Amino acid sequence: MLFHQTSTTCINTTAIRIWVVDGANAPLQGSDTNRKPDLILLPADVASSSKPLDWTDVSTVGEMKINKSPNTVKSSYIEVAGKTALLLYAQDGQHSAPCLQLLGHHIILMFFDRARSLSTAPIDINQHPEVFLRILVGLSHAPLCHIGFDETVISEAGGKKCVLVAWTGDLVGNVVAMDSLLFISDALHGHGTTVWAALMHSPNLKPPRRIVVKDSWIDPLQKYTEGRILAKLNKAGVKGVPKLIHEQQVQGPHPSHPDSKVNQSTHFLRTLLSHIKVSSYHVRVLSWLLTEPFGQRILDFSSLAELLVAFINYVLSELQCMYNLLPANSIFST
Amino acid sequence: MDFVYQQKPDISQLQTIPPTSRLKDGWYRECMDPLVHNDTRGLHWTLNPSESRRLLAILFPDCELFQRSVELLPATSSGPSLEMNDILERLRDSNHYGKETQDEDNVKDKDMKGKGKDTKGTGKAMKKKKATKKKDSECWLRGPSAIKSESNMAGFLNVIMDAVEGAVGGKFLNKQYVISSDFDNLY
Numbered sequence: 001m002l003f004h005q006t007s008t009t010c011i012n013t014t015a016i017r018i019w020v021v022d023g024a025n026a027p028l029q030g031s032d033t034n035r036k037p038d039l040i041l042l043p044a045d046v047a048s049s050s051k052p053l054d055w056t057d058v059s060t061v062g063e064m065k066i067n068k069s070p071n072t073v074k075s076s077y078i079e080v081a082g083k084t085a086l087l088l089y090a091q092d093g094q095h096s097a098p099c100l101q102l103l104g105h106h107i108i109l110m111f112f113d114r115a116r117s118l119s120t121a122p123i124d125i126n127q128h129p130e131v132f133l134r135i136l137v138g139l140s141h142a143p144l145c146h147i148g149f150d151e152t153v154i155s156e157a158g159g160k161k162c163v164l165v166a167w168t169g170d171l172v173g174n175v176v177a178m179d180s181l182l183f184i185s186d187a188l189h190g191h192g193t194t195v196w197a198a199l200m201h202s203p204n205l206k207p208p209r210r211i212v213v214k215d216s217w218i219d220p221l222q223k224y225t226e227g228r229i230l231a232k233l234n235k236a237g238v239k240g241v242p243k244l245i246h247e248q249q250v251q252g253p254h255p256s257h258p259d260s261k262v263n264q265s266t267h268f269l270r271t272l273l274s275h276i277k278v279s280s281y282h283v284r285v286l287s288w289l290l291t292e293p294f295g296q297r298i299l300d301f302s303s304l305a306e307l308l309v310a311f312i313n314y315v316l317s318e319l320q321c322m323y324n325l326l327p328a329n330s331i332f333s334t
Numbered sequence: 335m336d337f338v339y340q341q342k343p344d345i346s347q348l349q350t351i352p353p354t355s356r357l358k359d360g361w362y363r364e365c366m367d368p369l370v371h372n373d374t375r376g377l378h379w380t381l382n383p384s385e386s387r388r389l390l391a392i393l394f395p396d397c398e399l400f401q402r403s404v405e406l407l408p409a410t411s412s413g414p415s416l417e418m419n420d421i422l423e424r425l426r427d428s429n430h431y432g433k434e435t436q437d438e439d440n441v442k443d444k445d446m447k448g449k450g451k452d453t454k455g456t457g458k459a460m461k462k463k464k465a466t467k468k469k470d471s472e473c474w475l476r477g478p479s480a481i482k483s484e485s486n487m488a489g490f491l492n493v494i495m496d497a498v499e500g501a502v503g504g505k506f507l508n509k510q511y512v513i514s515s516d517f518d519n520l521y
Contacts, residue, residue: 016506018495019488038484039491064487077378098393102487105478109390116377120386126473129431130418131390133498137418138394140495141506146393189377255392272392273385281379 017041017059017140030055030090037061037083039100041139055090059147060139062100068122069103076101077110077119084112085188092184092194093161095217095264095286096148098139109135113148114192114217115266115281118273145252150215150286152250163198163213163288175201176213176290182297191216191284197294200245210294211245217266217284220249227289233321240317242291250286400502416502424501430494432472 019039027034029052039062046057061083065072080099087097096113106122125132138146145151154162161178176198183195193216199208218225227247234244249263256272264286301307381389400416425431474494481487499506 016495019491021484021488039488064484066482102478105473109386111389111393116379118379118381118389120381120389121383123383123386126471126477129425129472129474130422131387132474133421133425133494134390134394134399134418136491136494137399137421137498138390141399142394143398146398256395258398269389269392273381273388281377 016044018044018047019062020047020053022053028053028055028058031086033086035083035086038064039102055086058087058090060097060099061087062102064102065104067104068106072103073101073108073122076103080110081112081117081188084110085186088112088188088192089184089186091149092181092196093150093153094148095150095192098147100135100139107132107135112188113266113269114189114284115270116189150250151252152288161196163196174203176211177201177208178213179210182212189282191218198290200290209292211290211292212242212294214289214291215250216287216289218287220265220283220285225287227287230289230291238317238320240313241321243293245290245292247287247289250288252286421498421501425494425497426472428497428501429475430497431474434473434475 019041021039025036027036028040037058040053041059041062042053042057043059046053061080063076063079063083065076080101084097084099088094096111099110099112101108101110101119103122105125107125108119108122110117110119123131123135152163163176163178177200179197179199181194181196183193185191185193193214196213198211198213200211201208225247227244230242230244231247233241251261252264254260254262255268262268266282266284270281298307298310301310396417399418422431474490476490476493478487478490481490
């Protein structure tokens, strides 16, 4: 559940992460796909507990080969990429993931985010021990936001998730409590869309409003964002479209100046790596969208007639949008 | 025959290929791996060594690891700020990294012989490699040249991390955000 930035405090915990191999012996839970990562990095308290290991507990994965050759570099990359896709699919609070290839006495750090993937050159751990140490210490002890977790999605005891939304005006003081996960993208690249059902508690309004929270990595160069289109449609009184409550770009620490908060973007990391050109990756920014009402999933409709009526309403709304309100190309381009 | 509408149909019948419901053995290796390769072709960037160091310095800077977001117990603020090279020097002192002694060579030899079939095939290559190895070069003394299994590798990585924790003289602490009690009244 969360809300306005002043409603959180920061504490220190001793939760460290350790490497285990249990996933190499039996498939991890939390996915119907049987995949066995060679090495997984887990919070120490999870690793020491007796509960079966789950993809939702994994911080990062590592793949191991006995030696380094062009073939093992390529094959382990594909294995790591496939398992990273599962990892991101299982974690609704993680946007990017650093992963390891361990090839003989060489190590490669791979970094997957919504722009594309990066990997370091193979590093000989005996010749460059300080680089090896930096990777190990970083993965094990760096703040969660440095290994891809969203600081604005906060886990409570009991597994409940909260979202930190910094809004202004009349919405200050509202609390958004995540209720259930409706959708999460399984694509390794792309927008990484995640949608939750949530309850929005207002100080002077009971019962809480049931809303939909969506986060996705959008293209900031698009003229019309989804929130902007919804705002125009709401203003024009078009029926059958969700009501926009709030849209914002999510802020996080700047990669090289952690004290400064900036809108989270795939652009910052690449600009710090000098020879990567803008044209060679996807520029994406993280956006939150809060809408209402929370409807019903198509799968839960009571009859085919209800489904048919919903489709008719959808088509009518689309027609009204396209021909009366917006330039046609703005709809098709978003 | 009357049509009977199934109130709650099996989800696997509705979705075309639900990605997390593919139970067929070997499906991933045969189909998903080529798909991942195709999906990531042109979207992956391998950095050169200098850019690799730059990336690591951005992702895991010393100030984040040892000063700002991660704090140490007991407080080490009285001394100079720790850097990765300081940690490495302390690991040298504690015999985790350095020049191999004869005893460590023997341990590795026994470890290799104990592996049996897997390592017999590479015995000639290993001898050749050892013959050409510079004896005065430094290495991780329980490092990957003696490790052939995932459990050994995990053990090695965890031993190094324990040694790092010992080298910094305290426990790492991670910052975590919690909800303040002012908002409890809303529920």
